[in-house]
Amino acid sequence: HVQLVESGGGSVEAGGSLRLSCTVSGLPSMSVSMAWFRQAPGKEREGVASIDSAGRTTYADSVKGRFTIFKDNAKNTLYLQMNSLKPEDTAMYYCAAVWLGGDRLRLASYKYWGQGTQVTVSA
Numbered sequence: 252h253v254q255l256v257e258s259g260g261g262s263v264e265a266g267g268s269l270r271l272s273c274t275v276s277g278l279p280s281m282s283v284s285m286a287w288f289r290q291a292p293g294k295e296r297e298g299v300a301s302i303d304s305a306g307r308t309t310y311a312d313s314v315k316g317r318f319t320i321f322k323d324n325a326k327n328t329l330y331l332q333m334n335s336l337k338p339e340d341t342a343m344y345y346c347a348a349v350w351l352g353g354d355r356l357r358l359a360s361y362k363y364w365g366q367g368t369q370v371t372v373s374a
Contacts, residue, residue, distance in 0.1 A: 253277035253363045255346050260368030267336050267372070273329040273346030273365055281324040284350030286361060287331045289342035289370075296345070298356025300331060309355050314340075336372045343367040 259271040275281065286301035300320035301309045308320055319332040329346055347361035354360055 253348070255348060255363055255365035257344065257346050257365045257368040260344060260370045262371040262373065263336055264373050265337055268332070268334045269336065269370060271331040271333065271344055271346075271368060271370070273331075275327045275329065275348060278327075278348065281322060281327055281329075283348055284355065284361075285320075285322065285329050285346065285348045286350075286355060287320060287329075288345045288347060288356075288358060289340075290345070290367075291342040294342075296358050298354075298358070299344070301350075301355040302329070303350070303355070311356060333370070336370075338372050338374050341370060341372050343369050 254276045256274045282304045284303045287299040288296050289299050290296040299311050299314055300318055302320045317335045322329045345367045346365045349362040351360050351362055
């Protein structure tokens, strides 16, 4: 049984930083494609960042240069380092695992999902 658990969310002022974590269990290895998505109230879930089995990364234009996705395979943990946070980054953040093909920042491209962690950025 595959389980993804996010943590590290919270409330910060604009310009601040947060590091989100996603602990993975039930997968044979961490050598799979993973991604972070987010969903703000009243909006559809959108892709934020992805990392493939070789460590190659993809970012949404809205976070490029501010966010970094990386993983620690030994700890079975995926991270999202978020710097220079803006109020528009406020959302529930979800991690996803196992790419099914297609756009790496598309919701339907991933098989497994966590329950989310809330990020709130004040002006």
